[in-house]
Amino acid sequence: MKIDVLTLFPELFERFNDWSIIGRAAEKGIIQLNCINIRDFSTDKHKRVDDYSFGGGPGMIMQVEPIYEAIESVRDGNSKVIYLSPKGELYNQKIANSLSEEDHLILLCGHYEGIDNRIVENYIDMEISIGDYVLTGGEIPAMVVIDSVTRLLPGALSSSESFEDESHFNGLLEYPQYTRPREFKELEVPEILLSGDHEKINKWRKYESLKITYKKRKDLLLKKELTEEEKNMLDEIRKKEP
Numbered sequence: 001m002k003i004d005v006l007t008l009f010p011e012l013f014e015r016f017n018d019w020s021i022i023g024r025a026a027e028k029g030i031i032q033l034n035c036i037n038i039r040d041f042s043t044d045k046h047k048r049v050d051d052y053s054f055g056g057g058p059g060m061i062m063q064v065e066p067i068y069e070a071i072e073s074v075r076d077g078n079s080k081v082i083y084l085s086p087k088g089e090l091y092n093q094k095i096a097n098s099l100s101e102e103d104h105l106i107l108l109c110g111h112y113e114g115i116d117n118r119i120v121e122n123y124i125d126m127e128i129s130i131g132d133y134v135l136t137g138g139e140i141p142a143m144v145v146i147d148s149v150t151r152l153l154p155g156a157l158s159s160s161e162s163f164e165d166e167s168h169f170n171g172l173l174e175y176p177q178y179t180r181p182r183e184f185k186e187l188e189v190p191e192i193l194l195s196g197d198h199e200k201i202n203k204w205r206k207y208e209s210l211k212i213t214y215k216k217r218k219d220l221l222l223k224k225e226l227t228e229e230e231k232n233m234l235d236e237i238r239k240k241e242p
């Protein structure tokens with residue numbers, strides 16, 4: 001997958017490109033992550049890319065021309081242009097799954113008070129928000145999208161890693177996990193995980209996954225289609241933890 005990030009701060013991505021799963025995926029050629037400095041497309045002699053808001057008001061707005069030129073410098077027939085914005089669709093695992101099917105993502109990072117709305121209305125395919133709060137720029141949201149999408153691409157995770165059981169992938173939160181030592185300050189790991197009985201362990205994990213989702217995120221259960229086994233488990237959980 002090709003990923004082009006349009007930003008005023010390409011240096012923020014220098015270490016990110018080498019980091020953990022992203023770095024491995026880049027090394028294996030699973031992603032080609034490239035940063036484009038929007039300032040390079042400024043025609044102003046001082047390389048300015050922002051100006052005052054028509055109608056008045058505080059702060060500066062990123063201008064339409066350099067953003068347009070930056071998008072056009074990388075856009076091709078298969079590109080999906082995404083503007084990271086607090087006004088966008090709230091990002092979740094389902095959107096990450098669907099973006100992982102794309103060939104080419106162009107991630108546009110705003111700064112200052114945002115960008116000229118003619119870009120939003122005419123030159124982007126999707127607006128994504130990573131939460132109902134305002135950040136200084138779109139760079140951290142772009143990293144969130146890149147990270148969550150990359151780990152879904154075939155070959156990005158090693159054979160000992162998997163995303164299928166992870167929180168949100170199948171609409172539930174992940175079951176609790178433990179590692180050595182077996183005992184820490186008299187706190188023991190659940191006996192069943194040491195039993196070696198994988199059928200029982202899988203059942204326990206499914207139950208715990210439902211239980212933690214019921215306790216922390218009942219809203220997720222409303223959206224999920226449960227199997228008969230899961231419904232029975234949930235009934236049991238409700239009786240124990242009303």
Ligand SMILES: C[S@@+](CC[C@H](N)C(=O)[O-])C[C@H]1O[C@@H](n2cnc3c(N)ncnc32)[C@H](O)[C@@H]1O
Nearest residue numbers: 084085086110113114129130134135137138141
């Ligand atoms: C200070 S914000 C601009 C906020 C804008 N004035 C508003 O009230 O909607 C600057 C840039 O940060 C990015 N940004 C801020 N919050 C974000 C969020 N929750 N999700 C995605 N991008 C965000 C956007 O790219 C935005 O253009």
